[in-house]
Structures are given as C-alpha cells and as structure tokens.
Amino acid sequence: MESIGVVVNPIAGMGGRVGLKGTDGKLEEARRRGAEPRAPERAREALRSLHRRAPELTVYTAAGVMGERAARDAGYEPTVVYDPATVREDDATDPARPGDPANAETTAADTRRAVRALLEHDVELLLFVGGDGTAVDVADVLEDTTTAETEQVAATPRDAAETPMLGVPAGVKIYSSVFGVTPADAGRIAAEFDRVEPREVNDIDEDAYREGEVRTALRAIVPVPVAPDLQSSKQVSSGSVDSLATGFAREVEPGRTYVFGPGSTVGAIEAALGIDASPLGVDVWRAAADTEPDKTDSERDSDGREGTVLARDAAETDLLEVLAEPVTIVVSPIGGQGFLFGRGNHQISPPVIRQADEIAVVASDEKLDGIDSLHVDTDDEELDDDLRGWQQVRTGRFTTRMMPVS
Incomplete structure (x- = not known):
C-alpha cells in the first residue's frame, strides 16, 4: 500500500464519560457537562502505530483536528484535501464557525465531504476515527448512497465501493465489525493487511438508547482489512441470567x-x-x-x-x-x-x-x-x-x- 486517507470525527465519544451514551445531537450538552474530546488522541495513537510500520506512506487527510494534526504528530507530512472552515466560508447555507473544529459543531456532512475528497486521490484505504455514526457516514459515501445533499460528487479514480475502510474506535457505542480492537491495533492492521472481506456497519437509535432501549439496524456491508485484532459485531443476547x-x-x-x-x-x-x-x-x-x-x-x-x-x-x-x-x-x-x-x-x-x-x-x-x-x-x-x-x-x-x- 502506498497511500491512505485519514478522517477524524473530533467530537466522537465526547458524551461517554459524562453519561450521555453518545454525542449525536448532544454536543452542547456534553460540553456543558465538562466533556473533553477523546478522538484526536486516539487518532494520534493509531497513526503512530501506523508510522512505526509504514513511515513512507503517503497520507491524505482533512485540515486541523479532522486528521492533519494527528498525522503530523505521528511523524507524517500529510496532504490536506479538505478544510471544513473553507467550505463553510464558501457556503452561505452553512455559515463558518470561528476557531478549531473541535470547538465547533463538526457535522456528518464534513465527514462525508472529507471522504469524497480523499477518494478523489485514489487512496487505497480509508482510516476513520469515530464510532458507529462515523462508520455510517463513511460507508454512505463508499456505497454512494448519500445523494440527497446538494454537494457536487466528483468522479473518483476507482470504484468507491471497492475502497476498504477501517475504524479507529473512539465513539461511545460501537456495534459494527469494521473497527480495530484498539487504536494501536487499527494502525498495525492498516500497515500490514493483505486482503479484505465484507463486514457489517451497524448503528443504533441514540435517543432510544438513552431511554434504555437498543434498536439496532444494519446500515451497510463494506470491505474491511482482515486481521485477528478486528472486533466482531456486537451480539444482543437475552438469555436467562x-x-x-x-x-x-x-x-x-x-x-x-x-x-x-x-x-x-x-x-x-x-x-x-x-x-x-x-x-x-x-x-x-x-x-x-x-x-x-x-x-x-x-x-x-x-x-x-x-x-x-x-x-x-x-x-x-x-x-x-x-x-x-x-x-x-x-x-x-x-x-x-x-x-x-x-x-x-x-x-x-x-x-x-x-x-x-x-x-x-x-x-x-x-x-x-x-x-x-x-x-x-x-x-x-x-x-x-x-x-x-x-x-x-x-x-x-x-x-x-x-x-x-x-
């Protein structure tokens, strides 16, 4: 492998320690409770693991905490292909928010735009940092199912659905089987894999989850690197205890x-x-x-x-x-x-x-x-x-x- 695309959801997992069971729609509440970002550090851990094994890899990523900083901290000189601040400045319907994306509402649209930009550079693997919601956003672009947005979708050098994706676990809820067991495992898998297999992307309704009900849904089947340290889908069992x-x-x-x-x-x-x-x-x-x-x-x-x-x-x-x-x-x-x-x-x-x-x-x-x-x-x-x-x-x-x- 010669190139990799990296995208970080900087707010993933912020709701966990403060008891929100997720961050979807709850970012401001998480901040009021004193939540701190955890995804950027987990991104650095994964990319350091990757750099130890593949230091010459070409890294494409998004600006700031959406990947650039973690890649530089890990020892790479990444190529930035997407900047959320620039998009907001150019889009009258999505006003720019000042400051670091970690201190603004980085949205699912940012993730999808970044993934599309990465695919335009024919990356051989998409390494994303987040939870199940982020996995759904990445898979939507790979399968080209998110077409309702008004964004222009550029043609990519390879069939997007054939590009493998691999998750660095940073979210609160992780039901999908596309993640490494730990961030370091994800970095190692990214450097060493030699084949892929179809894996499930699952998600749950966070509002129902906060009320104590688990509603799972299969959202996509995507190619994922094969490795022993790739976690399985979560099984919901109800045996008598x-x-x-x-x-x-x-x-x-x-x-x-x-x-x-x-x-x-x-x-x-x-x-x-x-x-x-x-x-x-x-x-x-x-x-x-x-x-x-x-x-x-x-x-x-x-x-x-x-x-x-x-x-x-x-x-x-x-x-x-x-x-x-x-x-x-x-x-x-x-x-x-x-x-x-x-x-x-x-x-x-x-x-x-x-x-x-x-x-x-x-x-x-x-x-x-x-x-x-x-x-x-x-x-x-x-x-x-x-x-x-x-x-x-x-x-x-x-x-x-x-x-x-x-």
Whole structure:
C-alpha cells in the first residue's frame, strides 16, 4: 500500500464519560457537562502505530483536528484535501464557525465531504476515527448512497465501493465489525493487511438508547482489512441470567459500594437487589452495614438486600463524588466482542476503576461461548496492562469460568 486517507470525527465519544451514551445531537450538552474530546488522541495513537510500520506512506487527510494534526504528530507530512472552515466560508447555507473544529459543531456532512475528497486521490484505504455514526457516514459515501445533499460528487479514480475502510474506535457505542480492537491495533492492521472481506456497519437509535432501549439496524456491508485484532459485531443476547443474579445478590458484602455497569445481565442483579436500574446507564449502590441476619436467604432473595442507591445513570463526575471504599465494579462483557471497559461504559473511567478493589465480571455461558477473549480499552495504557491476564467470570449461582483479558 502506498497511500491512505485519514478522517477524524473530533467530537466522537465526547458524551461517554459524562453519561450521555453518545454525542449525536448532544454536543452542547456534553460540553456543558465538562466533556473533553477523546478522538484526536486516539487518532494520534493509531497513526503512530501506523508510522512505526509504514513511515513512507503517503497520507491524505482533512485540515486541523479532522486528521492533519494527528498525522503530523505521528511523524507524517500529510496532504490536506479538505478544510471544513473553507467550505463553510464558501457556503452561505452553512455559515463558518470561528476557531478549531473541535470547538465547533463538526457535522456528518464534513465527514462525508472529507471522504469524497480523499477518494478523489485514489487512496487505497480509508482510516476513520469515530464510532458507529462515523462508520455510517463513511460507508454512505463508499456505497454512494448519500445523494440527497446538494454537494457536487466528483468522479473518483476507482470504484468507491471497492475502497476498504477501517475504524479507529473512539465513539461511545460501537456495534459494527469494521473497527480495530484498539487504536494501536487499527494502525498495525492498516500497515500490514493483505486482503479484505465484507463486514457489517451497524448503528443504533441514540435517543432510544438513552431511554434504555437498543434498536439496532444494519446500515451497510463494506470491505474491511482482515486481521485477528478486528472486533466482531456486537451480539444482543437475552438469555436467562436469573440464577446468576440470585447468586450474586445473596453474596453482597455489607457496607460495600457497588458500581453497576450497563446491560441486561448486570441489570438482572440490580433487580434481584431491589434496585430500579437505569438499563443502559451506570448505577451506584451501597449495601447496608447490617443486612438483617434474622432473615433467611430465601427471604433476602425475594425482598432484595437492604442498601442505598447513591447515583443512578451516573456520569464520571457523579461516580467520583459518591464512591467510598470498599468498591466493587460489576460489568458484563459485550456479546460478540468481549469488551469489559471502553465500549458503552466510558463513565467507568480509569480514575473510577482505580478506586475499586474488586472487579466482578458476570456473563451467561451462552454469551461467553461466542467470545474468545475479553478486552479492555480505557484510554490508559498502564491501566489496560494491569487489567490484562486471566479474569474469573461468574456464569451462574455457583459457577464460574476463567477467561483471558487481552
């Protein structure tokens, strides 16, 4: 490969740590909550990985934080083929916004325009940084399905649908199978791949997601580089976890603080404890110091353990305010992908994880059967290294399995 196109969605993932479960239509709210961009740093990580392996590669990209800065920081001298500020200045219907694109509402139209400009230079791979929404924007251009806009679509040297795309994970929700497991993996795959295969681009309705409902939709089938470190599509499973939840609830430790991650498996545990869970949010609950020893286990199972909800659908700042030792973080791996941290639960950030003395992983055997290993991607390399190894996973009332974390 001699050339690559790079496009960064600079606002991707900003809603994660502040509890918004996505950034689509929520950018200003994310900023009000103190959200910081994460996509530019993940772009730099991916491009540094790429530069170590392919320093002579010709890089085409968009201006500023949409790719140029990350490419220069990685050691490349990129060719800028699209500048969102210039487009806005020239387009009376899309007024220019002053300052850096990271401080303005960089739109899906910017991503699509940048991709079209990259395709005009016959790039051999489109490396994008974002989440499922960004993947949809890139795929729309590759398949030439976004024709309703008034933009002029220039002819490209190769059939756009044949150009492979590869994602650097930066969004809150990542259901598609077009992403590297980590940014560094994406850079390595971009440098070393020698064939492609069709992969799914999926997306969900973020408004429904914020209300606790997952509505997934297959948006495209696109060519993607083949590699072991390419994540799978997320599987949404609904197997019974009642036994697992009952067993966990019976063993809660008096006086311990529990951080419950999103998902139906963890939600079943919260239900067994009598907690009104936020289905796709993060909740904090502290078990009472005295769990009424005169009750039998069956009575406790039916009535729920005594305790106090300290935070519901919490952002990172909420978690840090209410945590008090000892702390257990309860998470379930994403079905089909195996992520424990870094996908859909960014509120459970490195500072939160470091306050915990225990991480409890729960999953049904059915879910684990579709996962080769568990993964972590916290934006903190040292913490990721600490979390790797072997992890015990509770699968039932009394049963566990050991799974590798990579």
